[in-house]
Amino acid sequence: MTYDLVVKNGLVILDNGEIQADIAVKDGRIEAIGQNFEGEKVIDASGLIVSPGMVDAHVHITDPGGGYRDEWEGYITGTAACAKGGVTSFMEMPLNQVPATVNKESLDIKYAAGENKLKVDVASFGGLVPYNLDGGIQELNEGGVSAYKCFMATCGDRTIDGDFENVNDFNLYQGMKQIAETGKVLAIHAENAEITDELGRIAYESGETTLKAYVDSRPVFTEVEPIRKAILFAKETGCRIHICHVACPEGVTEVTKARNEGIDVSCETCTHYLYFHRDELDGIGPVVKCSPPIRDLNNQERMWNKLLAGEIDFVTSDHSPCTPDLKDKENAFEAWGGISGVQNNVDILFDEGVQKRGMSLVQFAKIIAKNPAERYDLKNKGEIAIGKDADFTFIKPNAPYVLKAEDLEYKNKISPYIGREIGAQVVRTILKGETIYSHNEGVSQEFKGSFI
Structure with a gap:
């Protein structure tokens, strides 16, 4: 079977522990967690923590x-x-x-x-x-x-x-x-x-x-x-x-x-x-x-x-x-x-x-x-598990950076964290199987979200 998306080689946080595994996504939901899946789109998460969004x-x-x-x-x-x-x-x-x-x-x-x-x-x-x-x-x-x-x-x-x-x-x-x-x-x-x-x-x-x-x-x-x-x-x-x-x-x-x-x-x-x-x-x-x-x-x-x-x-x-x-x-x-x-x-x-x-x-x-x-009874949210929405955040550990005002997406670019060194980075965010942010390309111009 070919899935819409396969996330490969990440350290995936599951409810009972973290494992090196691949995640297969179909129609915005998590279909399988394991190894050797084929996908129309493949994202390599080597060296990254794959956490629920x-x-x-x-x-x-x-x-x-x-x-x-x-x-x-x-x-x-x-x-x-x-x-x-x-x-x-x-x-x-x-x-x-x-x-x-x-x-x-x-x-x-x-x-x-x-x-x-x-x-x-x-x-x-x-x-x-x-x-x-x-x-x-x-x-x-x-x-x-x-x-x-x-x-x-x-x-x-x-x-x-x-x-x-x-x-x-x-x-x-x-x-x-x-x-x-x-x-x-x-x-x-x-x-x-x-x-x-x-x-x-x-x-x-x-x-x-x-x-x-x-x-x-x-x-x-x-x-x-x-x-x-x-x-x-x-x-x-x-x-x-x-x-x-x-x-x-x-x-x-x-x-x-x-x-x-x-x-x-x-x-x-x-x-x-x-x-x-x-x-x-x-x-x-x-x-x-x-x-x-x-x-x-x-x-x-x-x-x-x-x-x-x-x-x-x-x-x-x-x-x-x-x-x-x-x-x-x-x-x-x-x-x-x-x-x-x-x-x-x-x-x-x-x-x-x-x-x-x-x-x-x-x-x-x-x-x-x-x-x-x-x-709050958000039934499709909150964990990496089969049947849940494919909502992920990829974290790069031990990757310090200093937050600058221009890094902020807020309408008014003020924050008490500006100037602070933060020792990890979010490098990709996926909502229902679609990348909405990546470190290389920034925030997607599309509006993939909806009211629950």
Whole structure:
């Protein structure tokens, strides 16, 4: 039999270990794994790691911008960055686009905005906000969202009609009851809004301007308390929940404890929490500002311990870009809180996890692909296995390079990783059997992606 594509001679990461093997692809799916296949197209992966393409479970695309954020990240540039970074599919957040994705109308607007603009596959979050508890949750479920997202921290611009809004305790409780009926997961940004807002205001009015002061205005307990509350509400309502971008090991401990008690809860952390630390932030500038904040070096190492121990389900980028003017602030408290990172998940995690800390290739593939795909029920994604989509990223190990601004596919070429030496490279990305990025030819001009 002749297959559409055969990937030969790579070290292939399977669910139970890595093997030197060939992969045969037909009609965009993996048909066989073994040796001596014939293909209309053959790609030699000698010397490379063949990993499942990353499923980045936390990405913000601002398309449409609604006349307010039109110069932020769009589908074309955002999905091009994914392709170059080894991300073959992602979960798109229901903000910061305008209108936010909170009902059928806004979901349809989002789908229309992405038509013929996707270089990778995209699954959608629907939002839980105070103003969509009268039918919006159900409309989103019927429209095909993969999961839901809410903020316990303050978010959104109240001057923009249709922007996202955070929930109060009653909204959260009512929304959880409705989402429980869908069987889908509610992902939660867990920070105590009242305390962090007030501590931030006091610091700002006291003349604080640094990122260190910003970090100190969002102490660890302001993460832990809402995580505990969300878990308690989940236990009461039966809602499956996921805690987004946990930045402290104490928060992970709460999730582990709840999981051991039988509550259906998972959590993620982000690449930047495993890479940067508090004492270097002001030297980098507001481009590295985010919330929850990046904490100290001891916190970072304990997060690695939690990840390597299997307590953190997956790692995401929380790619949340904006325009440069919103980052270019003398006062860190005035800067936009979000990091552009989707292009540098796979290479940095491979370098920092596998090459520097001895993470197994199997665990690496699980935290970037299998675990998020399973959590959000993306049935055809997440692993190299017969019947799954032929989504691969080829990694060249021990191949250091220095990231430059011109390397970035983002609409606005800003990133805290610029100037950093990264010890591995993504050299090819394949989506459903089609090369969408190669080191030699760059990102494909075609739009092979689709909404899941």
